[in-house]
């Protein structure tokens with residue numbers, strides 16, 4: 001892991017923050033404190049750090065842009081925060097999974113611990129699995145300082161590249177006092193979303209990130225970050241200090257004619273949990289029920305979600321369901337829940353608290 005430190009002086013971009021009725025003037029706060037907020041930019045790779053032909057020969061040129069080059073490409077960024085940068089990795093987001101999630105969470109927790117003056121952290125990340133990493137960080141980074149995950153739909157050298165504006169706005173959001181207590185968020189296309197709610201909805205459009213049935217937490221305008229919701233109730237972060245590896249959890253899709261084969265294969269591969277992308281409000285193909293019961297008898301915890309893309313799956317005290325988490329996020333929560341308990345009712349309780357399944 002390479003680390004760069006680039007401290008830059010800031011000037012006075014006025015950002016007015018309207019939050020829960022309170023109008024805050026950050027420039028005034030900064031003037032009082034004598035220096036602009038400190039933000040750490042942690043770069044992991046993705047399209048934001050890639051160059052090359054967007055639809056053609058990207059292969060030879062991907063992932064060549066460093067964390068320092070990313071910040072240098074966002075004019076004025078040094079006027080909104082005192083930046084430091086760290087190159088965590090430089091890979092496409094398909095190469096980021098449970099091991100990298102844990103390393104990243106540990107690194108961010110350590111940065112917050114070691115630097116009390118740090119206002120927030122920005123993570124640059126490929127967009128394909130961004131929502132999973134963001135949700136993992138939401139569940140595992142402790143304290144009230146924000147983590148803002150951002151990326152780009154267009155490479156760094158594309159016409160109309162969105163990376164510099166996204167990074168600029170993510171740094172503004174991470175520096176803003178109004179962002180405290182909101183957990184991890186995703187900033188894309190001038191909007192901030194809660195990590196637990198956001199999902200990628202389109203393969204290529206810059207407005208691909210949406211939060212179905214919830215909407216954005218904030219609109220990021222040139223002069224203002226306008227939060228339109230009160231701070232959420234936060235549950236304690238999952239403690240990773242004794243976790244060496246996350247348990248295997250697989251996602252099984254339900255569809256007309258689906259049978260037991262993939263479920264049995266997941267159990268044989270050592271899955272400790274299965275998330276089902278059920279039909280409708282958590283229904284199953286008739287060929288899957290017996291295999292899921294068998295999995296349960298083997299101690300595998302089954303969580304039922306939905307493949308529809310929005311809406312709740314109602315649960316009970318003994319039957320864990322995804323609530324309104326999509327299945328990829330239910331998988332993240334199940335992996336973490338299984339580090340606390342392997343008991344089905346215990347997992348159901350955690351899901352009720354964290355996922356919105358609670359009636």
Ligand code: DAS
Pocket residue numbers: 045046047048091092093094125126127128129151152153
């Ligand atoms: N390169 C892909 C990724 O790393 C896509 C992207 O970043 O937008 O997820």
